[in-house]
Amino acid sequence: MIIVETEIKIAAPIETCFRLARDIDTHTLTVWSHTREKAIEGVTSGPIGFGQTVTFEATHFGVRQTLTSLITEFQQPHLFVDEMQKGAFKSLRHIHEFKEQEGFTVMKDTLHFEAPFGLIGWIVERLVLKNYMRKFLEHRNIEMKKLAESATCV
Numbered sequence: 001m002i003i004v005e006t007e008i009k010i011a012a013p014i015e016t017c018f019r020l021a022r023d024i025d026t027h028t029l030t031v032w033s034h035t036r037e038k039a040i041e042g043v044t045s046g047p048i049g050f051g052q053t054v055t056f057e058a059t060h061f062g063v064r065q066t067l068t069s070l071i072t073e074f075q076q077p078h079l080f081v082d083e084m085q086k087g088a089f090k091s092l093r094h095i096h097e098f099k100e101q102e103g104f105t106v107m108k109d110t111l112h113f114e115a116p117f118g119l120i121g122w123i124v125e126r127l128v129l130k131n132y133m134r135k136f137l138e139h140r141n142i143e144m145k146k147l148a149e150s151a152t153c154v
Contacts, residue, residue: 001091001112001113002113002114002130002133004109004110004113004130004133004137005108005110005111006109006134006137006141007106007108007109008106008142008144008145009101009106010106010107010144010145011103011104013105014078014098014099014100014105015077017077018078018098019047019077020147021080021098022047022071023047023048024044024045024046024047024048025045025046027039027056027140029143029147030140030143031136031139031140031143032139037058039055039057040055040056041054041068042055042068050073050074051070051071052070053070053071053085054069055067055068055069055086056068060088060132065087067084067086067087067088068085068086068087069084069085069094070083070085078099079095079096079097081094081096089113089114089115090114090115090116090121091112091114092111092112092113092114093111093112094109094110094111094112095108095109095111095112096108096109097110107141109137111133111137113125113129113133
């Protein structure tokens with residue numbers, strides 16, 4: 001299993017950051033455009049909450065795939081957790097944490113994932129997926145920071 005952690009300071013209220021992070025429309029706006037990611041089932045627009053699911057369709061590594069996640073923990077405005085129910089990974093758990101610190105919101109992502117296919121999956125996790133997933137999260141976080149800090153969102 002691989003663990004990827006990212007953290008970003010955002011000059012916006014914690015409530016704004018929490019709302020944007022769990023908003024499906026914001027998610028699709030802030031991920032890499034080449035993945036053509038869109039929500040196709042469950043909550044497909046607006047905020048997602050505890051016990052709700054979303055299924056995303058996206059292209060990664062040239063393959064169109066789907067991933068269904070369930071919100072398994074929810075403590076507004078400090079934490080929510082989504083866990084893969086169906087998808088390409090053997091397992092995937094994404095912890096979203098928010099803290100107020102010195103006039104900023106610190107947003108931390110902790111992603112736990114495991115690839116299928118035994119030893120081959122283990123090698124791919126370490127050689128390809130860890131870096132790919134880190135860059136995916138970092139890109140999304142930078143785009144979310146831009147939105148949160150814009151005058152239109154606060």
